[in-house]
Amino acid sequence: MDNADLAEIVAAVRTFVRDDVVPREEEIDATDAVPESLVAGCKDMGLYGFTIPVEYGGLGLSVAQEIELVFELGWTTPALRSLFGTNNGIAGHVLLEGATDEQKKEWLPRLxxxxxxxxxxxxxxxxxxxxxxxxxxxxxDGNRWVLNGAKRYITNAPVADVFMVFARTDPDAPGNRGITAFLVPSDTPGVSVGPADRKMGQFGAHTADVHFDDVVLPRDAVVGGEDGVNNGFRIAAQCLAHGRVHIAALCVGMAGRLVAESVEFAQSRRAGGAPIARFQLVQGLVADSVTDHYAGRALVREVAAAYDAGTDKITGPSAAKYFCSEMVNRVADRAVQIHGGAGYMRGVAVERFYRDARLFRIYEGTSQIQQVIIARQTLGPAARG
Known part of the structure; x- marks a missing residue:
């Protein structure tokens, strides 16, 4: 896709997010659901497949192009992106990274x-x-597989049509070896989904436990066919690396919104007969958040370019996810502080984003896991026991 086409798509998404989604953020937070009209709008714009190649019906964005789109999605409630995030991200990339041609043709156009x-x-x-x-x-079991176990905190589980399930297929293999990825339709006998989790934030985006009780699967349920047996960890690691760049970009987009909310409030809120923007301690909070936002955006763009070039698909994604997830939480905290008591009240955007942002330091690998990855990649064998 050339730059002109990308600019047109990004502009259309910006308009959709700011004109159609932002006015309904409180409704989404209160009802824990994204309105069907917005879901339909996302499908019409091709947002369920922006990372999926054009040959399978997607937009085929590179990672460098993807992040520009995700910056815009970060401007609003994360529930919107969560609708299609798994299709474009960690679940869809299981197919892109490891599936057979037949599996890709069967599933990717539908995603x-x-x-x-x-x-x-x-x-x-x-x-x-x-x-x-x-x-x-x-x-x-002959030409079949029998799957048993349970998964926790699975994003989009309550509405999923297919699960990319990682299971141990060689119990004698050490560590991360002996894991296989399976394609498991949600209506397969033995698959059950628990009630949606009650979370701190990100209302409208649902997670739940998933149980597999003697689930019988055909041999072609293995992602990648016979070559995919015991190859699941490699697939998972590649999917998570891409997902970390994506989440980092989402954090940058949210930080941009938080800066805008902080600036608007500081300019309009008056104390002692003057806007609080005149107070240097408030200025310091704003300056720190603006600087954090700039740094995060520049980092994500550099990491995305290296990912596309194939020069860094491990350290960079972890560094971007680590910095940006921590950064957006700092920006959210400052935004609440700038708003004072108003920032602690439901119905104020920065209060909701403060709750929403906290999860980014946990999923797709916690900040501590990112530290370990960055350190081990940098220090080499000396850092490994």
């Missing part, structure tokens, strides 16, 4: 159109950032 919502089922009660302790397992 791109929004006909199907895919969900990435990796996390378990005792296996989050470290998948080596997965207990969900699959065993061969």
């Amino acid at each position: 791109a159109s929004g006909e199907v919502t895919a969900s990435f089922a990796l996390t378990e009660a005792d296996a989050g950032s470290d998948p080596s302790s997965l207990t969900t397992g699959a065993r061969r």
